[in-house]
Amino acid sequence: MTYSESPYGVGGSNRESTSAIVLPDGAHKGPHDIMAFTDYEKGLAYAKSVNKPILLDFTGFACVNCRKMEDYVWSDPRILSILNNKVVLISLYVDDKRELPIEEQYVSKETGKKIKSIGNKWSDFQITRYKANAQPYYIILDTNEKSLNKPAGYTPDIAEYEQWLKLGIQQFKK
Secondary structure, X not given: OOOOOOOOOOOOOOOOOOOOOOOOOOEEEOHHHOEEEOOHHHHHHHHHHHOOOEEEEEEOOOOHHHHHHHHXXXXXXXXXXXXXXXXXXXXXXOOOOOEOOHHHOEEOOOOOOEEOEHHHHHHHHHHHHHOOOOOOEEEEEOOOOOEOXXXXXXXXXXXXXXXXXXXXXXXXXO
16 A cells, blocks of 8 residues: 555545654655664664664565565554654665666675666675675664674564564664
8 A cells, every 4th residue: 555646546545654753864654653763873763862772674666575665564553653653664686777876886795787777786796795685674773783683584473573573673772
């Protein structure tokens, strides 16, 4: 529903959502109105300012399992509460076709490929930093960008995903 032209139906709106909430710079309402960042640096800066761990979400517009996680796992009240209150969500779309400005384009040191689009940049970031190229791919980070537990992929079991999230958050508090 998040990616629909009319996620609340034709002419509908999310009555529970309030437009009075001012989002921080670089944030937008993501799935289930979770505050999310698509700019890594802005999300990191915000996480530091509120002293919360980061849920780094490597995703894609065309990623079916990503939508399944959002629709069936993230929508669970236990998970939604964690995502809304305990972490800062940064969603990096590896298939974002928008072109990077010329001065930001580069050749990947890891793959040797020309990085021309935003999606290429985030895909290269995932490959270079985490040696992975799968979506969904979730990492919980502290504000110094250190992983707090093992990364997770597609995890349709809500209790298992909740346990994984809570473990990362507990590590952050130490």
